[in-house]
Amino acid sequence: MTSDTARVARRANVVGLGLIGGSVAKALTARGWTVCGDDHDAKRVDRARQLGVIATVGIDPDAEITFVAVPVLAGPVAVSAALDATTGIVTDVASVKAGVASAVVDPRFVPGHPMAGSEQDGLDGADADLFEGAVWVLTPTDATADDSFSLVAQIVSSLGAEVVALSPERHDALVAVVSHVPHLASATLMNLADERAEEHAALLRLAAGGFRDMTRIAAGHPAIWLDICTENKVAIVEALDDLLRGLHAMRETVAHDRRDELNDVLHAARKARTNLPARVGNPAEMAEVRVPIPDRPGAAAEVFTLAAELGVNISDFEVFHSAEGSRGVLIAIIDAAMSDLFRGGLLARGYRPSVRRLD
Amino acid sequence: MTSDTARVARRANVVGLGLIGGSVAKALTARGWTVCGDDHDAKRVDRARQLGVIATVGIDPDAEITFVAVPVLAGPVAVSAALDATTGIVTDVASVKAGVASAVVDPRFVPGHPMAGSEQDGLDGADADLFEGAVWVLTPTDATADDSFSLVAQIVSSLGAEVVALSPERHDALVAVVSHVPHLASATLMNLADERAEEHAALLRLAAGGFRDMTRIAAGHPAIWLDICTENKVAIVEALDDLLRGLHAMRETVAHDRRDELNDVLHAARKARTNLPARVGNPAEMAEVRVPIPDRPGAAAEVFTLAAELGVNISDFEVFHSAEGSRGVLIAIIDAAMSDLFRGGLLARGYRPSVRRLD
Numbered sequence: 001m002t003s004d005t006a007r008v009a010r011r012a013n014v015v016g017l018g019l020i021g022g023s024v025a026k027a028l029t030a031r032g033w034t035v036c037g038d039d040h041d042a043k044r045v046d047r048a049r050q051l052g053v054i055a056t057v058g059i060d061p062d063a064e065i066t067f068v069a070v071p072v073l074a075g076p077v078a079v080s081a082a083l084d085a086t087t088g089i090v091t092d093v094a095s096v097k098a099g100v101a102s103a104v105v106d107p108r109f110v111p112g113h114p115m116a117g118s119e120q121d122g123l124d125g126a127d128a129d130l131f132e133g134a135v136w137v138l139t140p141t142d143a144t145a146d147d148s149f150s151l152v153a154q155i156v157s158s159l160g161a162e163v164v165a166l167s168p169e170r171h172d173a174l175v176a177v178v179s180h181v182p183h184l185a186s187a188t189l190m191n192l193a194d195e196r197a198e199e200h201a202a203l204l205r206l207a208a209g210g211f212r213d214m215t216r217i218a219a220g221h222p223a224i225w226l227d228i229c230t231e232n233k234v235a236i237v238e239a240l241d242d243l244l245r246g247l248h249a250m251r252e253t254v255a256h257d258r259r260d261e262l263n264d265v266l267h268a269a270r271k272a273r274t275n276l277p278a279r280v281g282n283p284a285e286m287a288e289v290r291v292p293i294p295d296r297p298g299a300a301a302e303v304f305t306l307a308a309e310l311g312v313n314i315s316d317f318e319v320f321h322s323a324e325g326s327r328g329v330l331i332a333i334i335d336a337a338m339s340d341l342f343r344g345g346l347l348a349r350g351y352r353p354s355v356r357r358l359d
Numbered sequence: 360m361t362s363d364t365a366r367v368a369r370r371a372n373v374v375g376l377g378l379i380g381g382s383v384a385k386a387l388t389a390r391g392w393t394v395c396g397d398d399h400d401a402k403r404v405d406r407a408r409q410l411g412v413i414a415t416v417g418i419d420p421d422a423e424i425t426f427v428a429v430p431v432l433a434g435p436v437a438v439s440a441a442l443d444a445t446t447g448i449v450t451d452v453a454s455v456k457a458g459v460a461s462a463v464v465d466p467r468f469v470p471g472h473p474m475a476g477s478e479q480d481g482l483d484g485a486d487a488d489l490f491e492g493a494v495w496v497l498t499p500t501d502a503t504a505d506d507s508f509s510l511v512a513q514i515v516s517s518l519g520a521e522v523v524a525l526s527p528e529r530h531d532a533l534v535a536v537v538s539h540v541p542h543l544a545s546a547t548l549m550n551l552a553d554e555r556a557e558e559h560a561a562l563l564r565l566a567a568g569g570f571r572d573m574t575r576i577a578a579g580h581p582a583i584w585l586d587i588c589t590e591n592k593v594a595i596v597e598a599l600d601d602l603l604r605g606l607h608a609m610r611e612t613v614a615h616d617r618r619d620e621l622n623d624v625l626h627a628a629r630k631a632r633t634n635l636p637a638r639v640g641n642p643a644e645m646a647e648v649r650v651p652i653p654d655r656p657g658a659a660a661e662v663f664t665l666a667a668e669l670g671v672n673i674s675d676f677e678v679f680h681s682a683e684g685s686r687g688v689l690i691a692i693i694d695a696a697m698s699d700l701f702r703g704g705l706l707a708r709g710y711r712p713s714v715r716r717l718d
Binding site for chain 1: 476589601622
């Protein structure tokens with residue numbers, strides 16, 4: 001990128017125009033990008049054109065970035081095709097990452113997963129603001145070039161998302177706990193109540209706010225979950241086993257009327273839920289951390305991954321490259337209270353960060 | 360009640376001024392009642408006076424109705440005390456009903472349970488509109504007089520609630536499934552994620568809408584749940600065992616990659632969640648069902664209980680007593696599409712209903 005590119009519209013491809021692909025296309029278009037899009041469903045492509053979600057149909061070989069937003073199991077083939085058809089960076093949005101990250105080894109590929117959804121399916125649910133305040137996980141691999149990572153991180157940040165970098169395997173283990181197993185538990189609870197409702201018609205009329213909250217995600221379209229469960233089987237089964245153990249312990253606590261123990265468990269849950277991080281949290285005091293990035297692939301990605309490991313939220317960032325070549329500086333804005341922790345971690349990994357409080 | 364009572368303010372007691380008691384007091388006051396209230400916490404009583412939630416402190420011996428809104432295990436003693444101290448009808452709001460319904464045998468007592476709550480605790484969360492559109496379960500016993508049942512049903516309907524009548528045991532079994540076990544599952548899920556978050560700080564930042572929905576109720580105050588779990592232990596353990604079985608089946612389905620089976624389970628849950636009855640549903644066409652109530656205790660309660668068993672929603676109702684004595688007519692407004700079903704059930708129980716469509 002040179003400064004000239006600021007004057008002409010930036011160009012992107014979106015492959016797959018469902019809820020996520022459609023929302024990416026709308027969000028980019030709203031920010032002045034020229035978006036070229038395609039989908040295996042010709043009617044959906046027509047509709048996307050009519051709605052102004054995309055400007056042109058097909059794949060633009062010179063697009064700066066291609067978002068691949070197809071079902072999980074179709075990911076590797078679609079990502080490889082996008083890498084072959086274009087000269088730019090390619091990222092995907094699949095909910096499970098280890099498969100595609102190991103199948104596609106290319107410096108231009110940055111696997112990703114926006115943690116955003118909607119009760120609505122498909123293109124008609126697409127929303128330019130879907131990613132505002134959402135976490136967008138990037139899972140760079142050893143092959144991912146630093147420039148590729150930085151570009152994708154900057155673009156998804158510009159859509160309002162907060163970038164969290166994780167290894168693909170780590171991502172899959174964590175989303176099994178906070179997304180996949182909750183979905184399966186929600187469906188199980190809904191089916192349990194529905195079966196009992198056959199005994200007594202009033203049961204579902206007693207379903208108040210709590211039950212409605214817990215089963216809301218069970219109304220989602222099942223199709224994506226079949227691929228997710230196939231692709232992330234090991235982590236899901238492990239997290240389900242943990243949930244089964246926890247619920248069995250709860251059953252024993254109730255069955256034996258161990259009130260003190262129940263009190264402890266419920267208090268712990270209350271505290272944890274109350275402390276759940278807000279989706280968009282701006283700390284009271286910020287610090288600017290400047291990290292010179294050595295001439296080594298994956299350094300920017302490593303800085304982000306380390307931040308996630310340490311629980312440090314990068315509110316904003318920029319990467320500057322020095323004129324001489326591939327050395328550069330990553331400037332990250334973080335909560336000032338976390339700056340010592342982050343500096344310690346960076347030093348331990350061989351970086352030479354400097355920290356400045358912003359007042 | 361004579362027609363004269365319409366001219367002077369109706370009088371009620373509310374014993375226990377927490378979230379539910381405070382909301383009942385506010386709702387009655389907003390509808391012109393004079394409310395006398397008390398609580399074991401003198402500060403809370405002062406605050407209720409200051410906020411205008413109650414008009415006087417203590418217990419009014421001539422109040423038409425007394426709402427007992429104390430913790431579950433304190434219920435039987437408080438209900439008996441209210442029956443001793445007043446000449447009117449007494450109802451309670453505890454979340455578990457079999458205990459208090461068997462402990463207090465009195466024609467003036469109508470056990471009840473409004474299915475409404477709030478993230479907020481205590482008097483400060485109290486809201487005059489809390490019961491608007493909520494289901495209010497009444498669980499009349501063999502001892503409950505028909506007049507007592509009808510009066511409580513009319514008063515809670517006037518607060519915007521929809522009355523559903525169930526036997527105390529049936530109520531307890533159903534709320535174990537739609538309220539108690541979901542709460543315990545929510546807490547378990549929250550604790551599981553919180554424990555895993557010790558391994559990786561980013562985990563809870565990945566918690567998107569679905570996880571937040573599913574764990575929202577875990578933020579509730581644990582205190583009431585200790586009593587609920589003690590009092591409804593048998594039904595809760597049974598429903599937890601069902602949930603454990605369902606989750607174990609889900610685990611096997613995922614572990615063995617049985618996609619067709621998973622598809623069926625998720626589709627069933629989606630369908631059931633989508634069909635969950637709306638809290639306030641006004642059918643397109645209504646019918647008026649007139650049910651002569653014979654000279655037999657518990658007939659009005661039986662008509663309501665039968666409606667709940669059949670899944671018939673009574674949108675509105677009135678009870679008229681004939682001048683000669685205890686015979687009367689119950690007029691219920693229901694969904695016209697349900698009128699044959701309801702009529703069949705009433706005929707089978709020896710009633711002589713007549714149905715008229717309302718246009």
